[in-house]
Amino acid sequence: MIAEFGRYLRFERDLSPHTVRAYLSDVTALFDHLSNRLHGLDISTLREWLAEQHADGKARATLARRTACIRTFTAYCHRRGWLPDDPGLLLGSAKAPRPLPAVLDQQQAQAVLEAPSAGEPKELRDQAILELLYATGVRVSELCALDVDDVDRDRHVIRVLGKGRKERSVPFGLPALRALDKWCVHGRPLWIRAGSGAAVFLGVRGGRIDPGTVRRVVHARLREVEGAPDMGPHGLRHSAATHLLEGGADLRSVQELLGHASLHTTQIYTHVSIERLRTAYRQAHPRA
Incomplete structure (x- = not known):
């Protein structure tokens, strides 16, 4: 049952490998609770299992994901005829906390992107990565997956494949274009190897860059900017x-631009802006 559910998630729902692994881990934990039997699964059993998770100190975000997973699993089992009804329909959705994300102010962002460069291939690549991440707001996985043909230099647009394999076009500005051109003309040709393919960004061995390398690039540059989180x-x-x-x-x-499926996800950024307004108000208003 778990294996078939995994195939459903991968090939019919087209979920990311990370999400599939998390969901299968959650279902395996549920089966452990049920002594590896699906018979008798009802809403009381589901609530009992989630209550045990809460008592064990599981984070609210984990409980929210497990609730979503179990609702997907019970609906699948009902459609397959493994359950006479779908108890997940009666299961309330746990709300995960939505902490405000740390962000750079505009002066810090400018300082990050205007660091001096000696023109070495690695520095050209890192500068292009930082410019493109900030210019487009794409996810790190989307950046790493970029191919040369995904960049339209004339229209200043990149084509990315986001979550759920949804394609979108994202514009970028002149600074990102200049940094990208410097890397592609003066840096990338020096690192191209037989297995490089069409990847825009390469590692030092010539393969497609991986998210871990991009994270190290960002962390290293931010450490150079005083006061940057x-x-x-x-x-x-x-x-x-x-x-x-x-x-x-x-x-x-x-x-x-961000490729959010729901506007609700994007609304967190309005909270960030409002919090900045409050901070400015408290600092500037004489009767704050």
Whole structure:
């Protein structure tokens, strides 16, 4: 049952490998609770299992994911005829906390992107990575998956494949274009190997760059900027979205740029902007 559920998640739902692993781990834990029997699974059993997870100190985000997983699993079992009804329909959705993300202010972002470069291939690549992450707000996985043909230099647009294999086009500005051109003309040709393929960004051995390398690049550059919070590529994504809203972009446009399926996900950036307004108000208003 677990193996068939995994195939359903991979090939029909087209979920990411990370999500599939997490869901299968959750279902395995549920079967352990049920002594490896599906018979008798009902809403009381599900609530009891989740209550045990809560008592064991599981985080709210973990409980929210496990609730979503179990609802997906029981619906699948009901469709397959393994359960006479779907007890997951009666299971309430646990709300995961939504902490405000750390973001750079615009001066810090400028300092991150204007660090001096000696023109070595690694420095050219790192600069292009940072410029493109901040200019587009793409996810690190989307950046690593970029091929040369995904970049439209004339229109200043990149084509990315996001979550759920949804394709979208994201614009970028002149600074990112200049950094990308320097890397592709003066850096990338020096690192190309037989297995490089069409990847835009390469590692030092010529293979497609991996997310871990991009994270190290971002952390290293942020350490050079005084007062900048320590964050990874997702922090640059948060910063780009926040600065877009502060500059007057509407929430729907930011949703499209980030590739969010729901506007509710994008709304967290309005909270960040409001929190900055509160901070400025407290610092500046004489009767704050």
